[in-house]
Amino acid sequence: MLESRFQSFADVGGPSSGAARVAELRKALESAGVTGFIVPRADEHQNEYVPPGAERLLWLTGFSGSAGIAITLKDKAALFVDGRYTEQAKSQADRSVFQLRHVVDEPPVDWISQNMGPGEKLGYDPRLHTPDAVSRFSAACRKAGAELVALPANPIDAIWRDRPQPPLGMVSQQRGRFAGESAAAKIERAREALKGADGLLISDPHNLAWLFNIRGADVAHTPLPLGFAYLPRAGRPTIFLDARKLTPAVSDELGQLAELREPDALVGFVEQLGKLGSRVSFDASTAPALLTQTLERAGGKAEVGADPVTLMKAAKNKAELAGARAAHERDGAALARFLAWFDAEASQGRLTEIDAVKALESYRRATGALRDISFPTIAGAGPNSALPHYRVSESSNRRIERGIFLVDSGAQYEDGTTDVTRTIAVGRPTSLMRDRFTRVLKGHIAIARAVFPKGTTGAQIDALARLPLWRAGLDFDHGVGHGVGSYLSVHEGPHRIAKTGTTALVPGMILSNEPGYYASGAFGIRIENLVVVEPRAIPGAEREMLGFETLTLAPIDLRLVDRKLMDDDETKWLDSYHARVRKVLSPLVDPPTRRWLAGETRRLNSTRGSR
Missing domain, CATH: 3.90.230.10 (Creatinase/methionine aminopeptidase superfamily)
Incomplete structure (x- = not known):
């Protein structure tokens, strides 16, 4: 609806909620045995537009910008935004709770190293950070004598009582006259670009959509089906999509190209790849650290770099x-x-x-x-x-x-x-x-x-x-x-x-x-x-x-x-x-x-x- 695009800042969370929600988060962190927690503006795919249930930064801080990160410790909290959002953050976030920081002038890693203490533990959700981000946060914690700790569940999800359910936008086929190339042909081209890896874990929904000639309706403004896929060097790919998003016709069409599995099967699937000693390519820009960590703990090798599908998709036919x-x-x-x-x-x-x-x-x-x-x-x-x-x-x-x-x-x-x-x-x-x-x-x-x-x-x-x-x-x-x-x-x-x-x-x-x-x-x-x-x-x-x-x-x-x-x-x-x-x-x-x-x-x- 048009009207929803013109809500005032106070209508989307507002500074009045900040103190109470931070206090509740701190209680949850104490129960989890950590000193603080990192809240990025991100979903599991690092999308520009995220579904309502992934707007954890908005829920906690009231800040509705498309980029930002908050860090909450026992006695202080900071919200980091770039120059686009300085004034907006001042209007939306509770400044009695959150210090406002410029993400470039005072990066979160510097703030962590300056504000964490020896023996303290900083929690994070490994689904919402890339491997590179985890590496940088971990180094900042070590500099302060602290430890970065992956939490098994996001504590905000437990206290956000009216959190929206994951989206169920229906998936549609991108018709051949618009796609210009069959999904089967794209898959073969992508296999040729694997360069020694046993397979590619596709975490960017844009690449998933393009490779399999599908579109979705899970987020605003971009026709994305939120999901993952695994493309092996040989054999059938596997697509991880909620079956409720698929009509019988779309399910049959995709089933001719790949195995279809539910999203909650992904971590176990990656663990099994690790047990087989697989070398798996991951996209540095979008892969959740949880998946690379799972693979390597099970004995596999994660090769984090550029997803070759990204460049293929960029050159239009x-x-x-x-x-x-x-x-x-x-x-x-x-x-x-x-x-x-x-x-x-x-x-x-x-x-x-x-x-x-x-x-x-x-x-x-x-x-x-x-x-x-x-x-x-x-x-x-x-x-x-x-x-x-x-x-x-x-x-x-x-x-x-x-x-x-x-x-x-x-x-x-x-x-x-x-x-x-x-x-x-x-x-x-x-x-x-x-x-x-x-x-x-x-x-x-x-x-x-x-x-x-x-x-x-x-x-x-x-x-x-x-x-x-x-x-x-x-x-x-x-x-x-x-x-x-x-x-x-x-x-x-x-x-x-x-x-x-x-x-x-x-x-x-x-x-x-x-x-x-x-x-x-x-x-x-x-x-x-x-x-x-x-x-x-x-x-x-x-x-x-x-x-x-x-x-x-x-x-x-x-x-x-x-x-x-x-x-x-x-x-x-x-x-x-x-x-x-x-x-x-x-x-x-x-x-x-x-x-x-x-x-x-x-x-x-x-x-x-x-x-």
Whole structure:
């Protein structure tokens, strides 16, 4: 329901609950024989979106952000968040109970080593931490003379009396015309990538979904079936899914590919692999430490590294790319209808951020193909637009007035996932706004036009988007782009355009292109299109070259462009992009939107009266 997305901070736990719940947790920890406990914002798969019953951090602290960790000791407790959530944590967490710490400036491992004492025991749930995280926490405890202890059951689960039950979203088959490759063929490709291991334990539900051509409904915004799988070097795979999620038809289809077992059989299955002396590959990013520990205690060898399915999934095939293009045409038409409506209504001064979010989703629903939004829409007016990860609530909702309005949104369709940001002028923009917008646009165009040799990583081209800002002594603090899935996660790895983007870009990878600029307390700017890596033929080239095809179709606000800052090649790109937007979307929208679109996609150097 839409209304649930706009609850105020106090509605989702609130600081009033913190003291009582921490006191109850401390009693449970004393009974368990430990001094403290680590509560991550995580489920058993390290998902970005987790089911309600896995929101233990929210339940304990009141903090509802998508990333964070709390540590509770006998006489103190701390909540660690990153810079996106500093203000939110102040509003939500009980600061009389929790010290608020920046997860980068004062990492949890440093806090542990400084606040634990000799002989003390710090508990953790080995289902909710990766092997690397356990190693780091263990080292921090040893530094303090303390011990990290795996608990057999999560103490919060025992005291969270109205904890929601695990989700039972029904599993569906991803149809062949969207998947483009049979599950059997994918399985054989994955086997070839095992590199000496006896098998691969698949803990990332995105990889489970892609490999077996299934989708689910267990979490918000991403069509995931929560479960695990084991892919042996030879023989039938085993899938661990709750049978209640499977219709007879889906069960029969999956049963032809793999053995089907209940999730509670997984630990015993891994223990048996260990007794056989198996070498098993685990995904470093998502594997629960419980499984690697179980395997090695039984005599097996855990090889923790990158799941090869992740990279396979990242390179989209022809069918997936065709679906992505179709999804972006459909989504572009819905977005154009919204932008035309917004342009007419915003000038009246009656709209709020929530009004805009509801309207945009209504236009997407009108396509008849929307499965879900791909993330909670970011809709920021004025100073709220300067918060890159702003999420509107009833308490923060602003009226949209003269200045900047930024909307970052996306959709899940069966044939593709979208993510697009547009920055819109409400009234006449200032010269400063136009300068900053144009510099961001120049960076966006630099990425869109980039040509680079095979083997290039996202880190090597990240600076292209920043140069126009750097020349003015400016920058932004997020990456230029993230990977995007095929009717899967809107944030997909391992590829990205960022200083940390070390994965080589290959044809078929879909990424966002979203440079920005943020003037704190005043306004923010971001321009985001999705792009796909494609081969680029250059006459006389001595190396295999790549470039980007832009997938997103939506006008860029020309009122915010300072023509004097644009060079001829940039102007040609923008005019060509707008001509394509107009040609593709015009047949898909109603006549009033078509007329509006014609004006919004005019040539940059043409003239038009102010609106």
